[in-house]
Amino acid sequence: MHWIDPACLPETKGTVTQFLLNPHGEPDGFLLDGKQQVHFPPHLGEHVMRHVSVGDTVTVRGVRPRTAGVIAAVSIHLGDGEIIVDEGPQRDGDGHERPEVETHATEVTGTVLLSLHGPKGDLRGALLDDGTSLRMPSHAAEALQAYLAPGARVQAWGDMVENGYGRTLEVSEIAEQTVADAGSDAGTGA
Known part of the structure; x- marks a missing residue:
């Protein structure tokens, strides 16, 4: 910008x-x-x-x-x-390179505290009560809005990245979890 x-x-x-x-x-x-x-x-x-x-x-x-x-x-x-x-990305040919990160497949369960958005307002995920952020492409997030709304109880599967600043799960599947079906494995692809 x-x-x-x-x-x-x-x-x-x-x-x-x-x-x-x-x-x-x-x-x-x-x-x-x-x-x-x-x-x-x-x-x-x-x-x-x-x-x-x-x-x-x-x-x-x-x-x-x-x-x-x-x-x-x-x-x-x-x-x-x-x-x-924010002066914008560098223009001298030395562009922003993605770091190599280790991920591990995992599942998380939690209550959504906050929906997360991209800079233009597009829904991109949610923040869980344990501090984990769930991320997914905006088209998937829009289709799964109910799972990403504050108060929703969810179980999600995907690749986790963790470092000294936080942890994020790139969601591959997500399911709503209620008290009655806390042990259920039913999922919806992201």
Whole structure:
């Protein structure tokens, strides 16, 4: 978003309570005060992680899509006065390379605390009560909205990536779980 002047955008201030990872293990956002999702592009992840920690108070200037409660960060103002600005990806031929990450097949069960969205407001997954984020392509997430809504109890299967910043399950199957069928293995492909 290098073409947008951050000074003209609204500010949102809060305390970073959790980082969010994409399925490649790269930080691509965080939560403010446990409920406001802030998205930043993966090319900013390394810079953000060097300067922002859980517990820090930050001020974000960004764009808020009409359809979702996510802020696509254009700038992040840190408590020490430093400002991280999204100038867009590098254009000198040294583009953003995906890190090689180890994943492992697993299943998780939990209650959805928050639906997760992409920077344009597209539904992309959910955050569970144990801190695990579930991620899937937006077309699959749209078809499975009921499973990704706050309060839904779900069981999901897929490939997990974990690092010092968090854990994300790239969902291959998901099922609603009720108390009556807590032992059921019925799943729906993502």
